[in-house]
Amino acid sequence: MIGRSRALLSGIGVLLALGLAALLIVILGNDPASRPPQPPTEASLSSLVTRFTAPLNAGQDYRPPKADERKAGAQGFGSLLDAGHAVPSALDTLGFSVRDGVDEQTGRPYTMAVNEPDTDRSWGMYLIDRSAPPSIVVEVPHPAFDLRTELFGLAYFRQVPGAVLIIAGAHRKADDSKADVAHEENSLFHVVATTLAARGLPQVQLHGFHDPNMPDTDIVLSAGATQAGDPARRAADRLTADGFSVCRAWSQSCKGLEGLTNVQGRAAAQDGTMFLHVEMSRTVREDEQRRADVVRALTEAKLTEH
Structure with a gap:
C-alpha cells in the first residue's frame, strides 16, 4: 500500500x-x-513609391541642382546603371540613398536611388529593373500634381524587363514652379532622362489633364518635338482598340496638350531617340481598371521596338 x-x-x-x-x-x-x-520585413515597392510621392506639395522645399551637382548626378547614375547593383557613387554626395531589392509582385531584382527627405535637394526617385539590360525610360515628371501618374509609371515599369522608372522629387509648383522638370533643363530628372536617351533608350512620359479641357477625349498621344514613328502609332492603335478615345497629336490638334515645349522631348529630337508624351484624362486616371487597360495597351504596343 x-x-x-x-x-x-x-x-x-x-x-x-x-x-x-x-x-x-x-x-x-x-x-x-x-x-x-x-x-x-522589406517594404513593398508599391508602398515605397506611394510613401515617396504622398508628401509632395507646392510649398515644399526645392532648389535646382547646381552645374557641378548635375554633373555629379550624371556620373553617379551612369555608374549605378553600369554596375548592375547598388554601389557607392557620386549620388551619395548628393544625399541619395541607394539600395537593392526584389519586387514582391514580379520577383524581379531592382536598384533604387532616392533623394534625402525633408530637404531642398528634392531631386527624385530612380528605379532600375535589373532583370534585363536597360530597355526603356518610364518618366513621371509631375507626381502629386498629375494624380495617379506614379501608379501608371510603376505598373508599366513592372511590365517591361529592363525598364528604368524616374519620378520627380518635388511638386510641379514648388519653388515658384522651378520644380517643373518637364520644362526645366537644370533638374536632375532631366540629367537622368538625357543620360539614358543618349544611350539610345526610348522614353515614355506620363501626364494628366482635367476632363473639361477635352471632354470627348480619354488620352492624348504625342511625340513631342520628335517625329511620330511606328511605336507611337502602334500605341494609338492599341488604345483605340481597347475603347479609348485618342487624340493623335501628329495628325490633329489636341488643344495645347501636344508636349511641344517639353525639354526631354526636345533633347530626344536632337538625339534622334523615341519620345512618347502620354496625357490621360482624370476619369481614366481615377479608374483602376482603365489604368490597367492603358498599361496593357502600351505594353502590347512594344514601344522598345522600332
Whole structure:
C-alpha cells in the first residue's frame, strides 16, 4: 500500500515538473528578448513609391541642382546603371540613398536611388529593373500634381524587363514652379532622362489633364518635338482598340496638350531617340481598371521596338 502511494506521488511529481517546464517554455517564448533576431520585413515597392510621392506639395522645399551637382548626378547614375547593383557613387554626395531589392509582385531584382527627405535637394526617385539590360525610360515628371501618374509609371515599369522608372522629387509648383522638370533643363530628372536617351533608350512620359479641357477625349498621344514613328502609332492603335478615345497629336490638334515645349522631348529630337508624351484624362486616371487597360495597351504596343 505504501509502495503504491509512493509511486503515485512520484508520478504526480513528474507531471507537475513537466507542466512547469511547459509553462516556462510558453512564457519565455512570448518574451521578445528570448527570441532569435528576425530579419526586417522589406517594404513593398508599391508602398515605397506611394510613401515617396504622398508628401509632395507646392510649398515644399526645392532648389535646382547646381552645374557641378548635375554633373555629379550624371556620373553617379551612369555608374549605378553600369554596375548592375547598388554601389557607392557620386549620388551619395548628393544625399541619395541607394539600395537593392526584389519586387514582391514580379520577383524581379531592382536598384533604387532616392533623394534625402525633408530637404531642398528634392531631386527624385530612380528605379532600375535589373532583370534585363536597360530597355526603356518610364518618366513621371509631375507626381502629386498629375494624380495617379506614379501608379501608371510603376505598373508599366513592372511590365517591361529592363525598364528604368524616374519620378520627380518635388511638386510641379514648388519653388515658384522651378520644380517643373518637364520644362526645366537644370533638374536632375532631366540629367537622368538625357543620360539614358543618349544611350539610345526610348522614353515614355506620363501626364494628366482635367476632363473639361477635352471632354470627348480619354488620352492624348504625342511625340513631342520628335517625329511620330511606328511605336507611337502602334500605341494609338492599341488604345483605340481597347475603347479609348485618342487624340493623335501628329495628325490633329489636341488643344495645347501636344508636349511641344517639353525639354526631354526636345533633347530626344536632337538625339534622334523615341519620345512618347502620354496625357490621360482624370476619369481614366481615377479608374483602376482603365489604368490597367492603358498599361496593357502600351505594353502590347512594344514601344522598345522600332
